[in-house]
Amino acid sequence: MYAVPDGIDELIVSFLRGDNRAGDRLVAAGPVSLRRLIDALAGRVDPGWNASGAEGERCDREEFEHLDRLQGLLARAFPEALFDAVAHDRTLEPAVMRMLKCVEDPRAVPILERGLLPGSGVRWSALCGLAVHGTAEHTEAVVDCLDDASEPTRSEAFDVLGRLGDVRAIDPLLRRLSTDDGHTARRAAEALDRIERRIGGPLAPPVWLELGPRELTTGGAPFGGPWRVMEGLVERGRTVRDGELLAVLENDYVSTELTAPGPGTVTDVRIAVGDEVSDEVVAVVLRARRRIG
Incomplete structure (x- = not known):
């Protein structure tokens, strides 16, 4: 001791x-x-x-x-x-x-690899480390984390796959683009976009699902509301990309970001900087589409 x-x-x-x-x-x-x-x-x-x-x-x-x-x-x-x-x-x-x-030490890698094992309890932290130390050899283990019960772990796994840029992640990511969970589809699309940039071109001609008008709310953010709009970055008629930041919200505990669930055109904006909004208030309306292949 x-x-x-x-x-x-x-x-x-x-x-x-x-x-x-x-x-x-x-x-x-x-x-x-x-x-x-x-x-x-x-x-x-x-x-x-x-x-x-x-x-x-x-x-x-x-x-x-x-x-x-x-x-x-x-x-x-x-x-x-x-x-x-x-x-x-x-x-x-x-x-x-x-x-x-x-x-910056290679001795970190085997520890991080053990942290990725199912049931380790520290998969999210291990993924954060592999965002720095990981290589394409870790693609399969990171793909396994896409089905983890923890939402932060799943979200971090999408980010790491985008950073690794391994084409073996393409099929698992495309399968998740067809999910009804808009957040999951958005993170998968972001990862695919990063892989495309790393390999220097599109993976394949994209296939789009037209979604029609979409209402984005602050619902589901951690710690609840009310929220204050700290920064607004959209206006009617603007074209936005998938995952693009639309507004920054903050309450007494934490900040969160409102992002586009897919590319589209802003058809209505119902918040302004300084507004206080509840969890369920409609913030922005997009006429959007989502990449599904």
Whole structure:
């Protein structure tokens, strides 16, 4: 067991509360800061602060961001301590999974690969790491994540497939373009577009499903409303692309983006910057179509 100098836990709490100077002091304290953070995230110690942000768990946005920054800061400062910890105890791998996107080291890859296995509980974090470290060899494992029960995991898998740019992902992505779930179809189309750009041309002439007028609402966003419109980027008559940002909304907890579910022409705009809108208010109406092949 390592010795924990006095004040380490207090510095971690200070950083999570927004004191950036505490980060410099944690780095100056040495690798023990990283090890204490890892053990807290693994639930092995209770240093008196809330190590939230576990896989699939929602937490305060600022707290999540500060924790993510702290993990990256200490992982970059002490990569050897990170890999030594998991080399001696593989059960610590879930606790360090989110740190691996921050280190440029091939030792991260097999840990991330194990994190992709069904039932690992950290698939989303592993996918975030493979967005940095992944290669075409990971395509099949990432495709398997498209059927994960967690929506954030599925969404991240679409993004990683687009980044990897492997043509073997085309058929699984095309199958998901025909789904009735507009969000899934949009993410699949975005991934296909990225693959097309990587290979330097269209995969095939697209096939479009005409959808007619579509009403976009803020329904289903995390934490509920009311929302305030922070930025509006559309006007009547404008042609938009699939996935294009239409407006930015914010409430007391989090920001979210309203994006086009497919290419189309804006036929009506019913929100303006500064408006307060509920979860169910109609925000924009598009005459749209969706790519299905």
